Amino acid sequence: MALSEFEALPGSLLAARRSRTPLLVGICFVVLVVVGLVVFKALTGPSWTLNGHQVPASVVDTQAGPAHCGWGSATFLTLGWPLGTHAQSSAQSRQYIRDPNGVIPTTGLRSRFGLNAELPPDARPTGYQDGNTKLYLAPSDEGNVVYLVNGTSIERWPRSDPMTLCS
Numbered sequence: 637m638a639l640s641e642f643e644a645l646p647g648s649l650l651a652a653r654r655s656r657t658p659l660l661v662g663i664c665f666v667v668l669v670v671v672g673l674v675v676f677k678a679l680t681g682p683s684w685t686l687n688g689h690q691v692p693a694s695v696v697d698t699q700a701g702p703a704h705c706g707w708g709s710a711t712f713l714t715l716g717w718p719l720g721t722h723a724q725s726s727a728q729s730r731q732y733i734r735d736p737n738g739v740i741p742t743t744g745l746r747s748r749f750g751l752n753a754e755l756p757p758d759a760r761p762t763g764y765q766d767g768n769t770k771l772y773l774a775p776s777d778e779g780n781v782v783y784l785v786n787g788t789s790i791e792r793w794p795r796s797d798p799m800t801l802c803s
Contacts, residue, residue, distance in 0.1 A: 695722055701735075710734060733793060
């Protein structure tokens with residue numbers, strides 16, 4: 637019996653293996669796509685929402701600092717400004733920086749990063765949040781810092797003006 641005749645026999649082991657191959661390839665493809673989406677999401681930063689609805693990155697965006705400049709431990713928050721603006725350029729944006737390791741040059745920072753900060757009495761939630769982290773502004777220092785609050789943890793992120801860029 638030739639191999640091709642054997643393969644054609646119903647119930648043969650080789651025929652069963654070949655009929656499962658497309659299914660296994662399909663399953664592997666779906667798994668790779670899902671893993672890729674999870675990794676992409678982890679690398680592109682948090683999903684900010686306003687009243688439970690996701691907002692585009694042109695309104696609120698958080699990105700890790702560029703590793704090639706040695707700023708990988710820092711986080712950049714960019715807000716369309718005035719708050720809620722779909723920024724089309726840096727002129728319509730404000731940049732704030734979380735830098736717990738002090739890797740970012742302080743030139744242009746309007747304040748210092750505060751890991752265990754206190755909210756000023758006039759601080760109010762903006763409605764923007766990423767998971768349990770909420771964005772607060774205080775009119776008394778709105779042009780200088782924003783506050784990120786997660787439960788009892790409060791951080792003060794200084795504004796960078798002009799924006800900090802890596803060359």
